[in-house]
Amino acid sequence: MSDTISIRDRMLGGLWGALVGDALGVPVEFLCRSDVRLNPVTDMRGHGTHRQPPGTWSDDGALTLCTVDSLIRHEFDTKDMGRRFLSWYREELWTPHGKLFDVGVTTADALQRIACGISVELAGGDGQFTNGNGSLMRILPIALRFHREPAKTIVDRIHRVSAITHRHPRSQMACGLFALVVRHLLEGAQPDAAVAHGLDAFRVQYESHPWWGAEWDYFQLLLAGNLADLPEQEIKSGGYVIETLAASLWCLLTTRSFPECVLKAVNLGGDTDTTGCVAGGLAGVCYGVPAVPKEWQRALARAEDLNGLFNHFVERAVPPAST
Numbered sequence: 372m373s374d375t376i377s378i379r380d381r382m383l384g385g386l387w388g389a390l391v392g393d394a395l396g397v398p399v400e401f402l403c404r405s406d407v408r409l410n411p412v413t414d415m416r417g418h419g420t421h422r423q424p425p426g427t428w429s430d431d432g433a434l435t436l437c438t439v440d441s442l443i444r445h446e447f448d449t450k451d452m453g454r455r456f457l458s459w460y461r462e463e464l465w466t467p468h469g470k471l472f473d474v475g476v477t478t479a480d481a482l483q484r485i486a487c488g489i490s491v492e493l494a495g496g497d498g499q500f501t502n503g504n505g506s507l508m509r510i511l512p513i514a515l516r517f518h519r520e521p522a523k524t525i526v527d528r529i530h531r532v533s534a535i536t537h538r539h540p541r542s543q544m545a546c547g548l549f550a551l552v553v554r555h556l557l558e559g560a561q562p563d564a565a566v567a568h569g570l571d572a573f574r575v576q577y578e579s580h581p582w583w584g585a586e587w588d589y590f591q592l593l594l595a596g597n598l599a600d601l602p603e604q605e606i607k608s609g610g611y612v613i614e615t616l617a618a619s620l621w622c623l624l625t626t627r628s629f630p631e632c633v634l635k636a637v638n639l640g641g642d643t644d645t646t647g648c649v650a651g652g653l654a655g656v657c658y659g660v661p662a663v664p665k666e667w668q669r670a671l672a673r674a675e676d677l678n679g680l681f682n683h684f685v686e687r688a689v690p691p692a693s694t
């Protein structure tokens with residue numbers, strides 16, 4: 372990996388990587404690991420679980436794109452993000468083919484509450500059984516846009532955006548840890564260093580605060596510091612936010628290229644589109660956009676729209692001097 376990868380290329384890599392990872396996972400979503408292994412994903416394919424054409428992203432990609440769109444038009448406006456999420460849910464904003472085919476229960480419940488007039492930052496579920504990966508899957512643009520801010524500002528904004536659909540501290544902390552790792556990847560750290568430094572920053576932000584401390588035990592798998600050494604059997608890949616974060620980081624730590632990382636994530640089975648999306652975002656930031664296969668980028672639905680949106684985002688997020 373080269374430290375000559377620009378911030379711009381890392382950001383573009385993250386955004387394309389997340390969409391590619393989502394689309395690679397869509398056709399095999401919900402298949403168990405052993406079933407995915409009978410016909411492993413090696414390339415962009417269509418049909419399968421949701422009967423969609425190749426290059427179709429799901430709710431992960433769509434809500435990520437809604438967030439990107441909001442950050443292009445506003446500095447930071449959770450109300451606008453919530454409004455765009457609702458437009459996706461009701462009017463198919465940023466769907467690949469104009470049709471919504473996949474939405475999580477916690478997200479749908481939160482969007483119904485927003486539709487009823489609840490304040491967006493209070494709309495997300497806050498029960499301990501609302502800790503699916505539905506905010507982690509869409510949080511990358513916030514991590515990219517505000518990576519230069521102090522860690523406290525980053526996690527505060529991450530929490531507020533998570534809360535639109537997922538307001539429980541565990542989901543907010545998982546998104547916070549993800550953003551702190553992304554921050555180090557953007558600065559050019561290797562995966563092992565980025566995860567180690569991200570965990571150090573995570574401890575500083577959360578360890579001594581009673582509000583977050585009750586959740587500490589749920590992060591032990593990550594905090595133990597030996598994630599890369601764990602065998603695959605110990606890596607779960609369901610829809611629980613802790614599983615998705617751990618599996619995605621494990622894939623980043625145990626591979627050496629974008630395709631290797633994202634295919635390893637998808638072929639874990641389970642919540643394949645989201646594990647693929649989160650791992651694809653991490654690997655895209657790590658290796659930069661030139662490492663995301665062009666044929667996978669071109670295979671995505673609305674590839675020209677994505678190209679325009681992502682370039683616009685990066686123009687706004689990266690000061691000219693740092694490209």
Ligand SMILES: [Mg+2]
Pocket residue numbers: 429430431473644645
């Ligand atoms: Mg999905």
